[in-house]
Amino acid sequence: MAAKRREMVPMGLLWGAGIATIVILIVILAYILAKGLPLISWHFLTTNPGVRGQTGAGIYSTIVATVAVTGVALLVAAPLSVGGAIYLNEYTRENLLRKVIRQAAEVLAGIPSIIIGLFGFLFFVIYLLPYTGGWSVLSAGLTLAFMVLPISLRISEEALKAVPGELREGSLGLGATKWQSITTVVLPTALPGIITGLILGMGRAIGETAAILLTAGGALGVIQSLRDPACPMTLYIYNILTEYNDTSAAYGTAAVLIIAILAITFITDWLMNRYTKKLQGL
C-alpha cells in the first residue's frame, strides 16, 4: 500500500504539469475574450480607427494591414521554403551542404525578432526605399518572410522525408521522370505536412510585433497599395497600450486576433484531416 501511495506522488505532479498547460491557455483566452468580446461588433470590424484612441471607432484598416502583410510574407516564403525543402529532400543526398542549409534554417528561426526587424528596417525600409516605399506593407511582409521561411522549410522537409521511398520507386519504375514523381506522387502525399508548416509560419507572421514595429510604419489609414505604410493588429495593440488613454480597443483587437488564429488552426486541421483520410481511403 505504501508503495502504491508513493507512486501517486510523481503521477500527481506530472498530471498537474499536464493540466497547467490547459489552465494557462484557458485563463489567457478567457481573460482576453471576456474583456474583448463585448467590444466586437460589425461596426467595430468595419470602421477605421479614430484619432488617438477615440472611443466608438473600429479596427478595419488594421485587419486589412494584417491580411496584406501576412499575405506578402506567405507569398514570398511559401515557394522559397517548399522549393528549398524539395531541393534538399529530393535532389541532394545527405551531405555537408544539406546539413549547412538545415542548420542555417535553425539559426535563422532562433534569431530574436527584433533583430530580424532591425535588418528589415535597414535593408527594406532604408536601403530599398525607392522600391518598397520605406515603411510599408511590402517592407514588413518581406521582413516577416524571413521568419516564416525557416519554420516552413523544416516542417516541409520533415513532411517530404515521411513520404515512403517505395512510392518514389513505384513512380520512377513506371518510367515517370523525377519531376513527374515529385509533382504527382510525393507532393500530394506530403501536402498535409507542408500546409501545416505554412500555417505555423503564418501564425508566426500574424502574431509578430517587434519586426513589424520597425518596418510597417503604423499609419492607420486603409492601405491603397503595398508600398503604403500600415498598422497591423499586433502593432495597433502595442500602440494603444503605450500611447492612448483609453485602452479598451486593445482588448477588442486582441480578441479578434485570437479568434482569427484559432479559426485558422481549427479549419486547416479539419481540412487536412479530411484530406489525409481521403488519401488513406477511409
Added chain:
Amino acid sequence: MSGEIEISVKDLNLWFGNFQALKNVNIDIPKNAVTALIGPSGCGKSTFIKTLDRMNDLVDNVKFTGEVIYKGRNILNSDTDVVALRKEIGMVFQKPNPFPKSIFDNVAYGPRVHGIRDKKTLNEIVERSLKGAAIWDEVKDRLNESALRLSGGQQQRLCIARLLAVEPNVLLMDEPASALDPIATSKIEDLIYELKKEYTIIIVTHNMQQAARVSSHTAFFFLGELVEYASTIDLFERPREKRTEDYVTGKFG
C-alpha cells in the same frame, strides 16, 4: 540455351562503396519465359534485378562495371535514357506500393505521365491492364475507391496492373509474394504463369517451391556470385555445384 535472349549480362560487377555486392555475373535471360533468382538473404539477387532497370542509381555510392545488353545496347552506359528504359523494364516490389490514389488513377498513372489524356483511351487501358493482372472482376465496381482499401494480395496485383498499363517488355519481380498469405500467393503465381506468354519475367524469391512452380530457368546466387544457372528442373534435381545442392536441399538458407 534454346530460344531468344532478352537480356544478356556480361561480367557484371557492382559495389556499394567498398562492398562488392555482385561479382562477375554472366547470365542470359530468355525471352517470354520466367527466370527465377534464388539464394540466401544478402546474396545479391535483389541488387542484380535492380541493376536491370537502373534502380540502383538511387542508392548512394554505387559503382558498376560490365555490360547489360538489352535490345543491342549496353544499358549501363551513362547515356542511357533511364526514364525510357524503366518504361520497358518494369518492377514489382516486395511490398505492394500502390499510390494513395484511386484504383483507376493508380493504373492510369503510367499512361498519364507518358502523355495519354484521352478519357476513352485511358478507360480501355485501365480495363485491359486490370484484366491482365486478374483483378478486374474484384474491382470493376469500385474503381474510384482508394487503392489503399484493397487487401495486400489485391494491392500487389494492382501494382502489376499498373505496370502492364505502360506496356513493358520485361517484368522484374522482387519477392512479389513474400508479404502475402498462401491464397494471395497462389493467385500471384497463377498470374505469373499467364503473363509469361507475353512478357519476359525475372522473379527474385526466397521460396524454392515457388521458383520450382513458376520458372523455366533458375539462377542460384551466393555472396554476390552467380553460382549456378540452369533449367529449373536441372538446378533442383541435378545441381552441378555442391553449394547449390546444399542450398536447394535445405542444408543452409
